[in-house]
Amino acid sequence: MNILKKMYCRIFQKCFHVAIPLLPYREPELIRGFAGVPGVLAEKKISRVMLVTDPGVYGLGLTEPLEDLLKAAGIFVSVYKDTVANPTSANVEEARRQYLQDQCQGLIAFGGGSSMDCAKGIGARLARPGKSLAKMEGILKVMRRLPLLIAIPTTAGTGSETTLAAVITDADTHHKYAINDFFLIPDYAVLEPEITAGLPPQLTATTGMDALTHAVEAYIGRSTTRQTRDAAVLAICLIFENLERAYRDGKDLDARACMLKASYLAGTAFTKSYVGYVHAVAHSLGGRYGIAHGLANAVLLPIVLREYGASVYGKLARLARLTGISSAASDKEAAESFIEHIQKMNDDMKIPGTLQGIRKEDIPMLAAYADHEANPLYPVPVLWNASELERIYHLVQEEQKRDRTGNQTDSGKAA
Incomplete structure (x- = not known):
């Protein structure tokens, strides 16, 4: 160089x-187990939520206990289960349309880093509807509050439940890029070892x-x-x-x-x-x-x-x-x-x-x-x-x- x-x-x-020291870094608030999630949503007056996951996690039935708890609490759950291993801009746009159609008020990312990144991308597009994901590549290009985001990792690796980054792959060019913004840090995280056991x-x-x-x-x-x-x-x-x-x-x-x-x-x-x-x-x-x-x-x-x-x-x-x-x-x-x-x-x-x-x-x-x-x-x-x-x-x-x-x-x- x-x-x-x-x-x-x-x-x-x-x-x-x-x-x-001057930047607005924060850590997500930890929720103790699935049982705490309905209470958080009720406190935030959220009655309709989108759960973002992938086919593998959904197929194993890992989301069912949480879905049952939310439904029992009268909370509508819209499940987007088609996140791919390296989430694409097409994933994000498809899920965003479903979010709007189902009149959701918040997001739950349930899975590995791909589901987290997809949910963050959805939130960014909801916060900035007139701006493409590609235009948000880099640092501080979102700069607006996302809908409530709860992150539930099913793998112990990505750390996406704590970070300000979302990594997205352009569906057309296959270019993989990072979006970095403080507003992408999840509001809450649930660390549940039982769901990683399988x-x-x-x-x-x-x-x-x-x-x-x-x-x-x-x-x-x-x-x-x-x-x-x-x-x-x-x-x-x-x-x-x-x-x-x-x-x-x-x-x-x-x-x-x-x-x-x-x-x-x-x-x-x-x-x-x-x-x-x-x-x-x-x-x-x-x-x-x-x-x-x-x-x-x-x-x-x-x-x-x-x-x-x-x-x-x-x-x-x-x-x-x-x-x-x-x-x-x-x-x-x-x-x-x-x-x-x-x-x-x-x-x-x-x-x-x-x-x-x-x-x-x-x-x-x-x-x-x-x-x-x-x-x-x-x-x-x-x-x-x-x-x-x-x-x-x-x-x-x-x-x-x-x-x-x-x-x-x-x-x-x-x-």
């Missing part, structure tokens, strides 16, 4: 960092690694605060202690509850301190190929951390010591142990080392999307332009075996 662009990015990031092991693994990515990227960035550092460290400790337990035994409700707490904490950390190039690259891959966000983040995290090199040794070493991963005096050695631990978690949970389907001819375009998303917003340890970001796509694309330091072994071969 040339020196002028670097200066622009760092000045932009510094301004946001300095402004953090998640398949691989989804538990990849969404958990998604939460880890949020916490690590928030911690190693250049816009941290004491609060975000503390939240990130606690989230990382909880994930290291509980993710593989939840992966091995889906009915371990204590591990599930700890993972929901970790996801929530990681969400509060990256809402203020932002993420980094892992997310920017993952979003571009999700938009182009439909690669699940948690999977992309899980695979990319150790790759990008290695590529950051010495710029992250100090912070990763502190994380390694705080979490008990390493007591090495050398920052480099401790940092490498931390990355190795993440790689081992991926290996133990059968998360692949590369991603399938990335076409070489797409990489310049994908890197341009990642550059557009990340720079200047994300306060990354090292600044890379689109050309430099292309290397990450090649590393994650290659179908080759690597040892745990990231080096290609003799038995590997390029795609």
Whole structure:
């Protein structure tokens, strides 16, 4: 990246960092269990609500207990259950029309990050009916209060129940972009470990690694605060202690509850301190190929951390010591142990080392999307332009075996 662009990015990031205490960040109010939701809606005088979910969650019957409680309380429920894995602008527009037709007064997002993002997109379009989602890409482009939004995560990973971001894929161009606005932060969140107990092991693994990515990227960035550092460290400790337990035994409700707490904490950390190039690259891959966000983040995290090199040794070493991963005096050695631990978690949970389907001819375009998303917003340890970001796509694309330091072994071969 040339020196002028670097200066622009760092000045932009510094301004946001300095402004953090002045900006209207907030956390959603926690509701204890499904039983508390009807009372909140009654207090807000809401008698008609839209529940936004996806076919998988709906098909498993996970929404039924809440629907029954709401109906028993005399609250009409309009269910939108067609959210796709990377929610599209078409999803949002279809659901918005249903919301208006059914005269709803509030939104309940029930599911993973996709359902949360779809509900936030619906709320943004309701708040700004004359403005397309594409025109809201970026920072503070909504700037109007959304209808009441309650978030109920069914995965412990995205942290979307706490964040000011919605990630939407354009239905026509497949461009995946983020909308960031304080009004997108949900008003309430329900953390209910029982509804995560039926998640398949691989989804538990990849969404958990998604939460880890949020916490690590928030911690190693250049816009941290004491609060975000503390939240990130606690989230990382909880994930290291509980993710593989939840992966091995889906009915371990204590591990599930700890993972929901970790996801929530990681969400509060990256809402203020932002993420980094892992997310920017993952979003571009999700938009182009439909690669699940948690999977992309899980695979990319150790790759990008290695590529950051010495710029992250100090912070990763502190994380390694705080979490008990390493007591090495050398920052480099401790940092490498931390990355190795993440790689081992991926290996133990059968998360692949590369991603399938990335076409070489797409990489310049994908890197341009990642550059557009990340720079200047994300306060990354090292600044890379689109050309430099292309290397990450090649590393994650290659179908080759690597040892745990990231080096290609003799038995590997390029795609």
